Amino acid sequence: RDDPIPAPWTVKGKARIQQLGLVMQYPPDKETKASEEPAKDATSSKGKKRKTSDNSEVSSGSKKARLSTSGYQLDxxxxxxxxxxxxxxxxxxxxxxxxxxxxxxxxxxxxxxxxxxxxxxxxxxxxxxxxxxxxxxxxxxxxxxxxxxxxxxxxxxxxxxxxxxxxxxxxxxxxxxxxxxxxxxxx
The missing domain is CATH 3.30.40.10 (Zinc/RING finger domain, C3HC4 (zinc finger))
Structure with a gap:
């Protein structure tokens, strides 16, 4: 790499991603990995009762709240x-x-x-x-x-x-x- 910005997979890079509030963007026709996993679980647990916990919704909602409160500061x-x-x-x-x-x-x-x-x-x-x-x-x-x-x-x-x-x-x-x-x- 020839730029001074740290690579996104390093500790400094991950801190910069969090500071800027960057999120992964997927094309509209592609599903995220998180949404693919429950689909696999649903097919394997056919005929069984669903779990009542909605942890996935709570965690995604808290992430959005955290991003909106942190904000980006212009220099x-x-x-x-x-x-x-x-x-x-x-x-x-x-x-x-x-x-x-x-x-x-x-x-x-x-x-x-x-x-x-x-x-x-x-x-x-x-x-x-x-x-x-x-x-x-x-x-x-x-x-x-x-x-x-x-x-x-x-x-x-x-x-x-x-x-x-x-x-x-x-x-x-x-x-x-x-x-x-x-x-x-x-x-």
Missing amino acids: SATKEAMAADKVNIKVWTVCEQAVLQGYQSFVSIVESEFSCICCHELLLDPVTTPCLHNVCRLCLKRSFNAQVFACPACRHDLGEKYNMPINDKLFSALKLIFPGYRGTAAK
């Missing part, structure tokens, strides 16, 4: 970068509410809120238009090359001479939240 640099982006303050407020649900939820909300309306990817060299929509600079250039001089989200006229400034404050906040995020801007 001060990320908070400062989010606060510095005054143009997108409403969007950052929505993202901050997801922090209490854990790291995965926070990152998921940030990714969905700051995805480009054209390419549906995380914003690459984000441009915040006067109508407060965020678009990739390359996508906006492509739109202008097609003689469409309007915001891709709301069709607000931007004018032919719009210079497409990169929102550096949003760019720096996204770099802190997504470690592999680079963009093409020389930073």
Whole structure:
């Protein structure tokens, strides 16, 4: 491994998983291992009485309660970068509410809120238009090359001479939240 983050199977890795509130995600069509085991028991105990204990429900409920109370804490640099982006303050407020649900939820909300309306990817060299929509600079250039001089989200006229400034404050906040995020801007 070439990254400084501890492997998930080590003691430090398991502590980090618990700190961030990470949970295993399975595709909707796959069952978890825990749900497969009772299915096997049910077929082998055909004709016998069921046990009345609901330990599996209690343990999963307590885990959810523990995760929601622990929450994920943003570091001060990320908070400062989010606060510095005054143009997108409403969007950052929505993202901050997801922090209490854990790291995965926070990152998921940030990714969905700051995805480009054209390419549906995380914003690459984000441009915040006067109508407060965020678009990739390359996508906006492509739109202008097609003689469409309007915001891709709301069709607000931007004018032919719009210079497409990169929102550096949003760019720096996204770099802190997504470690592999680079963009093409020389930073």
